[in-house]
Amino acid sequence: xxxxxxxxxxxxxxxxxxxxxxxxxVHNIIRKELRAITAMPTPDPSVWAFxxxxxxxxxxxxxxxxxxATPDEWVKRGVGKMREALIQ
Numbered sequence: 785x786x787x788x789x790x791x792x793x794x795x796x797x798x799x800x801x802x803x804x805x806x807x808x809x810v811h812n813i814i815r816k817e818l819r820a821i822t823a824m825p826t827p828d829p830s831v832w833a834f835x836x837x838x839x840x841x842x843x844x845x846x847x848x849x850x851x852x853a854t855p856d857e858w859v860k861r862g863v864g865k866m867r868e869a870l871i872q
Contacts, residue, residue: 834855
């Protein structure tokens with residue numbers, strides 16, 4: 785008795801002027817974003833993650849300078865230390 789399908793909910797809910805036009809949103813915005821994202825090949829992490837310019841993983845915040853390290857240093861520290869840093 786209390787079970788309502790999505791279509792029956794939409795029929796009784798009606799439309800409000802503030803409702804998001806899902807057809808427009810999906811077909812015109814999301815579709816374009818997905819095409820842009822998938823138009824390029826997946827980048828190789830060894831190129832961008834270990835670049836000399838990428839040297840501020842877990843940069844200093846709240847005086848926690850001990851977490852600031854290069855990607856190579858984080859690899860040496862191991863997965864456990866990376867997970868600990870992400871939790872903080």
